[in-house]
Amino acid sequence: MPLFDSRITSALQQRREQGLLRTLSPVHGGNTAQVKIAKQSFTNFSSNDYLGLANDDALKEAWKAAVDRYGAGSAASPMVTGFSYAHQELQDDLCNWLGFEQAVLFNSGFSANQAALFALLAKNDCLYQDKLNHASLVEAGVLSPATQYRFPHNNTQRLHDLIERNGAGLVVTEGVFSMDGDRAPLANIEAQCQKQSCWLMVDDAHGVGVLGKEGKGSCAESSIKPQLLVVTFGKALGVQGAAILCSSSTAEYLRQYARHFVYSTAMPPAQAAAVTKAIELTRTQQWRRDQLSDLQHTYSSLIGDLPGYIDTQTPIKPYLVGSAGRAMSLANHLRQQGLWATAIRPPTVPKGKARIRVTLSANHKLEEISKLAQSLKQFEFQYAKEDC
Structure with missing residues (x-):
């Protein structure tokens, strides 16, 4: 096998075995609070559109x-x-x-x-x-x-x-x-x-x-x-x-x-x-930053007692889970609840610090934050039962 073919095959296989292979999927509405992927709609917690301007x-x-x-x-x-x-x-x-x-x-x-x-x-x-x-x-x-x-x-x-x-x-x-x-x-x-x-x-x-x-x-x-x-x-x-x-x-x-x-x-x-x-x-439009502030307060009050919660003063809310496998499990659990939040795994973050990177937008609603909190609590409860 030629050098580059061999190198490419080996590198991709290694990523697959480590559970770190990234995938690319076309989405509709990725610049909004509601994203559609494969004809299914999700509340989008993975966009960097903090002020909700991308589709304004x-x-x-x-x-x-x-x-x-x-x-x-x-x-x-x-x-x-x-x-x-x-x-x-x-x-x-x-x-x-x-x-x-x-x-x-x-x-x-x-x-x-x-x-x-x-x-x-x-x-x-x-x-x-x-x-x-x-x-x-x-x-x-x-x-x-x-x-x-x-x-x-x-x-x-x-x-x-x-x-x-x-x-x-x-x-x-x-x-x-x-x-x-x-x-x-x-x-x-x-x-x-x-x-x-x-x-x-x-x-x-x-x-x-x-x-x-x-x-x-x-x-x-x-x-x-x-x-x-x-x-x-x-x-x-x-x-x-x-x-x-x-x-x-x-x-x-x-x-x-x-x-x-x-x-x-x-x-x-x-x-x-x-x-x-x-x-x-x-x-x-100061109201956009004011809305973000309200959403962050709600997020902290509902999720602050969960083990993966990290306190931040910005719309970026990492939820730490540790292993890449558990991060993928949590991402899949959230998708089953109609919530899209991306699992971030090594090498983007250090080994053992995989996470769900939750991001808030001024276009989110308070009830969507509540649904996210409930879904995270369900996952933690199920995970605790499996450990027992």
């Missing part, structure tokens, strides 16, 4: 109008003819909203994270990353010419010690961690960076739109301003794409040297216009 009528109308005005695609990279007035307006709105001099647009958060690290880091630089940072950040650190040091999750003392031993560099953390739903101690980290002459980069993909006044995110709520702030448009804003917020000089540098920016076709201008509309809705 006002946002859809803005995108439709922008398609009529700008066409379907950008047709070129930003440095050629792909940068339009719609992109400029989006950049300006991002800066006005989040308080930075410049914004550099990317097609995804993955691209933005990798572009920043690849463009900024050189040989002999030090890169300090939280161990639970997103795969895009960790992979970029491994592939960059810098030396990467990973500190235990949210452990600022360990971060301090690493910098003290190895020298100043770039510190990277998430504002809200995507699998655990907890938050970084940003004020402490920024103070540490200032004291030890480091730059700070914050990936706030899961905080922007949800936290702070007008949804300005983790950094604004913590009263800090990192040198680099990465925000994505595919979570709370309900669209797609990302941006790096930074100083004017850093933005100019990225536009010259970030290959993900220079050599990628720009996002469609209609999409940029839709994101601009999403920012307006996010800033002005």
